[in-house]
Amino acid sequence: MISDIKILYHQGKQYIKDLQNAEVPGIFRGRPVISLAPVDTNKLVELCPSHAISSEPVSIDLGKCLFCGECARVFPEKIIFTKDYKISANSRDDLIINEGVDTPIRLNPNLIRKEISKIFGSSLKLRQVSAGGDNSCEWELGATNNVNFDMERYGIEFVASPRHADAIVITGPITKNMAEPLQACYNAIPDPKIIILVGTDAISGGMFVDSPAIDRAFLDKYNIDLYIPGNPSHPLTIINGLLDLTSKKKQIKKNENF
Amino acid sequence: MNHIKIKNNEAIKLAEIPVINYSEFLNFNTALLSKEENHCVQYFGFRKNNLLRLICCMADDNQGIINISSSEISIDNNESYPSFSNIHLAFHCFEREIHENFGLNYTDHPWLKPLRFSFDRFNKNSTITNYPFRQIESEELHEVGVGPIHAGIIEPGHFRFICSGEQILHLEIQLGYQHRGIEKLMISKKKLIERNMLAESIAGDTVIGHSIAYANLWESLCDFKPSEDIQFARTIALEWERIANHTGDLSALCNDIAYQLGGSVFGRLRTPIINTFQMWCGNRLGKSAISPGVNNIPFTNTTAATFSKVMYAFQLDFMEMYDKMSSLPSILARLEKTGIVSKEQSTEIGMVGMSARASNNSRDIRKSHPHDLYHLFNHKPIIKRHGDVYSRTQIRKEEILQSLDYIRNFMDEIPSATEKNMDLNPPAPNMFSLSLVEGWRGEICHCAITDEKGELMLYKIKDPSLHNWLALTLAVRNNEISDFPVCNKSFNLSYCGHDL
Numbered sequence: 001m002i003s004d005i006k007i008l009y010h011q012g013k014q015y016i017k018d019l020q021n022a023e024v025p026g027i028f029r030g031r032p033v034i035s036l037a038p039v040d041t042n043k044l045v046e047l048c049p050s051h052a053i054s055s056e057p058v059s060i061d062l063g064k065c066l067f068c069g070e071c072a073r074v075f076p077e078k079i080i081f082t083k084d085y086k087i088s089a090n091s092r093d094d095l096i097i098n099e100g101v102d103t104p105i106r107l108n109p110n111l112i113r114k115e116i117s118k119i120f121g122s123s124l125k126l127r128q129v130s131a132g133g134d135n136s137c138e139w140e141l142g143a144t145n146n147v148n149f150d151m152e153r154y155g156i157e158f159v160a161s162p163r164h165a166d167a168i169v170i171t172g173p174i175t176k177n178m179a180e181p182l183q184a185c186y187n188a189i190p191d192p193k194i195i196i197l198v199g200t201d202a203i204s205g206g207m208f209v210d211s212p213a214i215d216r217a218f219l220d221k222y223n224i225d226l227y228i229p230g231n232p233s234h235p236l237t238i239i240n241g242l243l244d245l246t247s248k249k250k251q252i253k254k255n256e257n258f
Numbered sequence: 259m260n261h262i263k264i265k266n267n268e269a270i271k272l273a274e275i276p277v278i279n280y281s282e283f284l285n286f287n288t289a290l291l292s293k294e295e296n297h298c299v300q301y302f303g304f305r306k307n308n309l310l311r312l313i314c315c316m317a318d319d320n321q322g323i324i325n326i327s328s329s330e331i332s333i334d335n336n337e338s339y340p341s342f343s344n345i346h347l348a349f350h351c352f353e354r355e356i357h358e359n360f361g362l363n364y365t366d367h368p369w370l371k372p373l374r375f376s377f378d379r380f381n382k383n384s385t386i387t388n389y390p391f392r393q394i395e396s397e398e399l400h401e402v403g404v405g406p407i408h409a410g411i412i413e414p415g416h417f418r419f420i421c422s423g424e425q426i427l428h429l430e431i432q433l434g435y436q437h438r439g440i441e442k443l444m445i446s447k448k449k450l451i452e453r454n455m456l457a458e459s460i461a462g463d464t465v466i467g468h469s470i471a472y473a474n475l476w477e478s479l480c481d482f483k484p485s486e487d488i489q490f491a492r493t494i495a496l497e498w499e500r501i502a503n504h505t506g507d508l509s510a511l512c513n514d515i516a517y518q519l520g521g522s523v524f525g526r527l528r529t530p531i532i533n534t535f536q537m538w539c540g541n542r543l544g545k546s547a548i549s550p551g552v553n554n555i556p557f558t559n560t561t562a563a564t565f566s567k568v569m570y571a572f573q574l575d576f577m578e579m580y581d582k583m584s585s586l587p588s589i590l591a592r593l594e595k596t597g598i599v600s601k602e603q604s605t606e607i608g609m610v611g612m613s614a615r616a617s618n619n620s621r622d623i624r625k626s627h628p629h630d631l632y633h634l635f636n637h638k639p640i641i642k643r644h645g646d647v648y649s650r651t652q653i654r655k656e657e658i659l660q661s662l663d664y665i666r667n668f669m670d671e672i673p674s675a676t677e678k679n680m681d682l683n684p685p686a687p688n689m690f691s692l693s694l695v696e697g698w699r700g701e702i703c704h705c706a707i708t709d710e711k712g713e714l715m716l717y718k719i720k721d722p723s724l725h726n727w728l729a730l731t732l733a734v735r736n737n738e739i740s741d742f743p744v745c746n747k748s749f750n751l752s753y754c755g756h757d758l
C-alpha cells in the first residue's frame with residue numbers, strides 16, 4: 001500500500017492541464033505556411049510523395065500530406081511547418097492550404113449538424129475501426145486515453161460495441177477485405193451517427209489511393225463530419241478536433257448556469 | 259554448388275543463384291532446417307515466363323551467412339509438388355503464400371489455408387468471407403468467433419475458438435483484412451521517397467525497423483556504404499523503438515489483467531520515450547527519420563543530453579513500477595504458466611524474435627547477422643526458459659534495460675556528421691539482395707530483385723508476425739478463454755505487417 005502511494009507520488013502530475021493550448025515538444029510538423037517566394041514549382045510539386053502539393057496557387061492538401069517534411073527541407077524559403085496542431089476540419093476543402101495564407105484552420109460552424117452539439121455535446125462515445133490502418137493512428141488514438149492526454153475528462157471515450165457508440169472513427173485507406181465489416185459496424189451504430197476520419201490514409205487513401213487492394217466506396221455514400229489529418233494524427237490534434245465538433249453544447253450549458 | 263552464401267545486406271547478381279531441380283531444392287533446404295542454427299528467413303516465388311521461380315533463403319545463425327538456393331518449376335498444367343512444410347512446419351506460411359498467389363498445388367501440405375487474400379491471388383473464388391475453418395462435430399464443444407473488429411483500438415483479424423466449456427481446445431486465426439497491396443506498390447511507385455513512405459507504413463509500430471530494412475537493402479543494391487553517423491542514428495533509433503514498444507506492451511499487459519496502476523504508469527512512461535523521438539525527428543513514431551543514403555536525424559551532443567536526461571528519469575520510475583508489479587502474487591498468478599509455447603514448438607513453427615527468445619530459442623539478428631553498428635556491441639540475446647506470458651513480460655523488461663545500457667555506452671563516442679551526403683547511384687541491373695533487421699518484435703526481412711534496366715522487379719517484405727501468429731494459436735490451447743487477451747498482448751503481433 002505504502003509502496004503504491006510512493007509510486008503515485010513519484011509520477012508527479014502527468015496530465016496535460018490545458019489540452020487546447022499545450023505546446024508540443026521539439027520539432028512538430030503541424031499546419032504548414034507557404035510563403036509567396038518564387039520557386040521552381042514543378043520541382044516542388046514533383047517532390048511530394050503523396051501528390052499533396054499543387055501549383056497555381058501553390059497549395060498543400062493536408063488530407064493527402066504525409067507530413068514527411070521533404071518539401072520544407074528542399075524549399076525552406078517556401079514552406080515551413082508550424083507547430084500548430086489544430087488542423088482538423090469538417091470540410092474537405094478547408095484542408096487545402098494556399099500560399100500566402102497563415103490563418104488557423106477552424107471547423108465551419110454551418111456544416112456542423114445541429115443534433116451533434118445538442119445530443120453529443122457533453123458525452124460522445126466512439127467506435128474505432130481500423131480498415132487497413134498501419135497501427136500508428138491506432139496507437140495515437142489509444143494515447144488520447146492515457147493519463148497524459150486523458151480525453152475522458154471531456155466525456156469522450158472509446159467503446160467496445162458499435163451499439164453503444166455515437167460515432168465511427170475510421171483509420172486506414174479502407175481495404176477491400178475490410179469494406180464489408182466496416183459497413184456492418186456503421187449500420188450497427190444507432191442514429192444519429194457521426195463519421196470521423198483519422199489520418200491521411202483514411203482521408204485521402206494516402207500512398208494507397210491507387211492500390212487495387214483498397215475500396216473506398218463507403219466514403220462516397222455518407223457525409224463525413226470530421227477530418228483529422230496527420231501521419232499519424234497527434235493526440236492533441238485528435239482531441240481538439242473532437243472538442244471543436246461538439247463544443248457548442250458546453251457553451252450553452254455555461255450560459256444556463258448563469 | 260547448389261546454393262550461394264551471402265551476408266546480410268550483400269547484393270549479388272541474380273544469375274549467381276544456382277537453379278536446381280525441385281527435389282534437390284526440397285532436400286537441401288529441409289535438411290538445413292534439421293539443424294538448430296538454421297532457419298528460413300524468406301521463401302518466395304515469382305513468375306518467369308511459363309515457369310515459377312522459387313527462391314529460398316536459409317539463415318545460418320552460427321556462421322552469419324544466408325544460404326540462397328532456387329528452383330524453376332512448371333505449374334500451368336495443374337502439376338502438384340511435395341511440400342517443404344510436410345517435413346518442417348516452419349515453411350507453412352511461405353508455401354501458403356506461394357499457393358495463394360500462384361496456384362502452386364502441393365501433394366502433402368499439412369495446412370494449406372489462405373494466408374491473406376491478396377488482391378492478385380490465383381483463386382478469386384477464395385474470399386475472406388469463405389475461409390475454410392476447421393469444423394467440429396461434437397455436441398459438447400462450442401465455437402466462439404471474435405472479430406474482425408475487436409473491442410478496442412486495434413487492427414482487424416478474425417479469431418475462431420473451439421472450446422470445451424471455458425477451455426480453449428483450438429484456435430484458428432484468419433487474417434488478410436489489412437491487405438493493402440504494399441509489395442506491388444513498392445514496385446509501381448518509382449520514386450525513392452514514395453517507397454520510403456510505403457516502407458514506413460508496413461507496420462506503423464515498427465516504422466524504424468522496416469525503414470532500416472528498406473534503407474539498408476536499397477543501399478546494398480546501389481553499392482552505397484553508409485557513413486558511420488548514418489549507421490549510428492539507425493542503431494540508436496532501432497533500440498529506442500524497442501524501448502517505446504516494450505514499455506507500451508507492459509502497459510497493455512497490465513490493463514488486460516486489470517492492474518490499473520501498472521497500466522497507467524507504464525502507459526505514461528512510454529510518452530517521454532516517443533516524445534524524444536518527436537524532438538529528435540519530428541514524429542512520435544519515428545516516421546521520416548530513416549532514408550537511404552542520407553542522415554535526416556543527425557545525433558548531436560544536444561540530442562545526447564536530452565536522451566541521457568530522459569533515460570535517467572525513465573529508468574527510476576520504470577524499475578520502481580516493475581519491481582512492484584513482479585512482487586504481487588495476484589499478478590504472477592495471471593502471468594505464470596499462462597500461454598506456454600515450448601522450445602520444441604517454437605523451433606518447429608519457426609518462431610523469431612523476442613517471443614522465440616522467451617521460449618529459450620536464441621534467435622536474434624543483432625547477434626547472428628549484425629547490421630549497422632551491432633557488430634560493435636558483442637550483443638548477448640536475452641533468453642527466458644519457460645515460454646509463458648510471464649517470460650514474455652520479463653524479457654521486455656530486460657531488453658528495455660539492455661537497450662538503455664547500449665544507448666548509454668554508445669553515446670560516449672558520437673561520430674560527427676558527414677559534410678556532404680553522397681548521391682545514391684541507381685541500383686545495378688539483375689541484382690538480388692536481402693536485408694535482415696532485428697526489430698522490437700523480431701526479425702524483419704526485406705528482399706529485392708532488379709530487372710535488366712535496374713528497375714525493381716520484385717520486393718518481398720516479411721514482418722516477424724508472419725512466423726509468430728501460429729505461436730499464439732498454440733499458446734492458448736488448454737488455457738481458459740478469459741486468458742486469451744493477455745496471451746494475445748504478450749505477443750502483440752502485427753496485423754498489417756502480416757497482411758501487407
